[in-house]
Amino acid sequence: MRRLTRIAAVVATLAAGHGITTLLPTDKVAAAPFVTAAAVGEHVRLPYAEVRLAGIHLATKVQGQPTTATPYGRFLVLDLEVTALREPLLLAAPYLRDGEGRRYAADTGAQCATAVTLPTGLPRYARMCIDVPRRALDGATVVIARGAIEIDGYRRDAVAEIELSLDSTAAEQLWNTAAPVTGFLSGPTPPGDWARA
């Protein structure tokens, strides 16, 4: 009888442990980033930086020297104003999340910035480009953070999520009015065709 009781106790303990690790969303809760939502043009104050998505362009080309980058779809060009608040910062490239949760990465190292090194307290202007198909624009959100989503998933870090507020009609109009944009990485002053929200 005592043996049965012990076996039952062990089984019950194992079952409880399994229940805690599988049924309760411990991973999601523990690793979830701290998200600040904002709109285009708004200042977002994160613990490590102040960020503002000044505006967006949709580009058929990004003109660089000497190479001009041609997108496989269209370039969604993000004009970002960023200031590191406490210490020098390496800001990773943002990504775009579409209305259905698909993720689109920024990547044109020669014509647009993919990561920006920021001195403390001095505003910097950075242009980042994300190659997107038409469907990516509907309900799209730009996600900005200092880490790389592929490596740590922004685990428990502060993240800015900036909604582009593009419904299907606005997205279609933006898509059809795409034009070439000047390549720019980052610097203390913006280029002439800087976006205004």
Place this chain on the structure above:
Amino acid sequence: MAGGAFSGTRRWVSRTVPAGARRGRVLLPLLILVATLASAPFGGLRATEAQPPAALKAGEEIATGPFDVTLGKVVTLDELSVNDLALSPASPGGRLMAIELTVTNTTDEPLSPLRITDAIGGPRAAVEPWPGQDEPHGELVAVADGTRVRTVNPGLSVHAVLVYPQPASWTADRIDLDVYDFRFQEEDPLSLDPDTWLLHSVVASGEFPIKESA
């Protein structure tokens, strides 16, 4: 401890098993054995064979898992120079081999160009490493702007050429090419890298003529 090997006394209880149950214990495994042996003429005991690769032809789309790929023509050329990209043969008398392909990302995540080059294979003797490198690897160049292929985001297609240096010893005018597929692995106990596409096996093979670049 109660009972078990260290218990003081043991009581042996004789139990009579009904004749029907005894017959069942013998018959059931026997039936399973007979059924297995009976399936032998129909391939029941044959080891599972891997699916043979499909025929690889120019213009036909192959699904690899994370992306679809369509091979075009294969050309040989002296050098490739577009904008600020310049590729030259790796050894004296060598040439460049360019495999035309179109790739479409069919997943919900960005696709690295490294994964695309991993998916295309062929005879080792046909290629050699770039200068200063130990192993041959292809340079993937976008046709639209002559730049190295960037990350291919979900739903996008890229038309590109995969360029390898070719040694002077390779003189054949045809080449056997393979396309590999990938297997999705949610948990990787070795690398602790979850949700990864791992190179799997050859899904399509075919012979392509190597044409002289115009």
